[in-house]
Amino acid sequence: MATLCLFAQNKTFVYQLDYRYSDKKDDKKKETFTLDIVNQQSVFRTEDEKKSDSLLANGKYGYGTNLNLENQIYVIKDGDKNEISKFYRTLLKTYYDVKITEKLDWKILPDKDKIGDFEVQKAEVNYGGRNWTAWFTAEIPIPEGPYIFNGLPGLIVKVKDSRDDYDFTLKAVKKNTGDLYLKKRGLRIDYPTFKKIMMNHYNDPYTEARMANVPIAKDDGNGNPVRTTFTEMTPSVQKHIRDTNNPIELNYKNDYK
Template sequence: MKKNKILNFSLFLFAMIFYNNVVGQNQVFKYDLTYKPNPLKDSTISEKMILDIDDKILSVFRTEFERKSDSLIEKTGFGLGRKPRFEDQFYIIKKRSDHEIRKNIQTIYAEIFSIKINEKLDWQILPEKDKIATFNVQKAKVNYGGRNWTAWFTTEIPIQDGPYVFSDLPGLIVKISDDKNDYNFSLSEIKNGSEKIHYRNNGSELTWEQFKRLSENYYSDPFARMKSSGLPIKVDDGNGNAVTPDMKIQTDKTKKQIKENNNPIEINHRINYQ
């Protein structure tokens, strides 16, 4: 209850500020993401996500961890760790002025790739209305990535954006989920941002077919390049000690994780790992 009161006050306070002087500044919208990595199991993963909006120029959606890493890279040249599974990466860059959306992927070797999202969001705005936190919201539906999504947006924040690729409704998306309840995004906090947004470059552009080949090659031997380098490989044994791992065990473990946790948002591009 206390958390909900804080959330309601935070959103209400921002709404009051927004109408007065926020337009033209950067804004930060925090979302809670809950998703099922394995559609056959009930277990979920929760992530703290950030949507940074630079007025009408661009927006960047990523995890809180990735946002910190991007800032560190800008300041020091070195970032934080990367996720081993591509299916768990939700980094999206929207060039709002050009109506361009790119999904950004980073490998464990710090290589960056991007996929241009050409799938059109054909929204159906419904008459049903409700209230979430302090905001009056309206219902909308869309199909994206082979999933049917239900969104709730508010015109009280006239920003046509939202989590992940979702945008172009007549207001900010406060909540959105798919009909299988595999993915749920919920707005949790709003605040003013800094003057500059630090984010990844686009990297090498891939088509979905090229991304499929990249994923399959990585799955076939996730540590191939690491093993071929000849450099000593160390991992944490769980007690803070660096030990030399059994690479066959590590490879089999990673391949199992990739194969079993294969529930991407773009289910129409799901890869059949063998």
């Protein structure tokens, strides 16, 4: 990962992600993410995650998390260590730190265009079992971008995969407070290990809660809690995981049945 230049210090770049969360053509959503850069570190996460991290850093309660861990998008780039990591958090706040080792071998093309207010140039790369097209601008001379993407001679304004499953687009540039509110470091693992953990989570999504003797209840449809069991709740969680099984890293996609 290239070293960030002085322009990048204390900047926040707001991106919109348009994505397909399943293999069905019309299963699409939009979400707003922030890329916060302070000195040689950056963090890419949803706006809600950023608010949650800020609350936790100030001794308050954060927000809940996505039950499908593979759909959590939280990336930290460390320019000093030349490392990129994805962070995942379970329901009971077990943290996993997955180091990204796949290299980005960019091919910069002569094609140029204009996106919003920026003059941009085209580049292509393979990552995560997907082919990606990016548009970067030399007007913001930092080698950064959304998600794990970096290493081009200018900020990535837009990047999307060839299947039209994931499309990141820059929407705004702001100053930030200089505090990233980073999560605590989790258990460092690689992607193959994480894939196995995800399969175990699918097979028994309430393992942590059961071991911690966490009480469980469900809504009776009228806003009233009624007693239930983890066994009774498991099929609905498994269905949700199957129905949202379109991760960015297709090369590590689990076949849930």
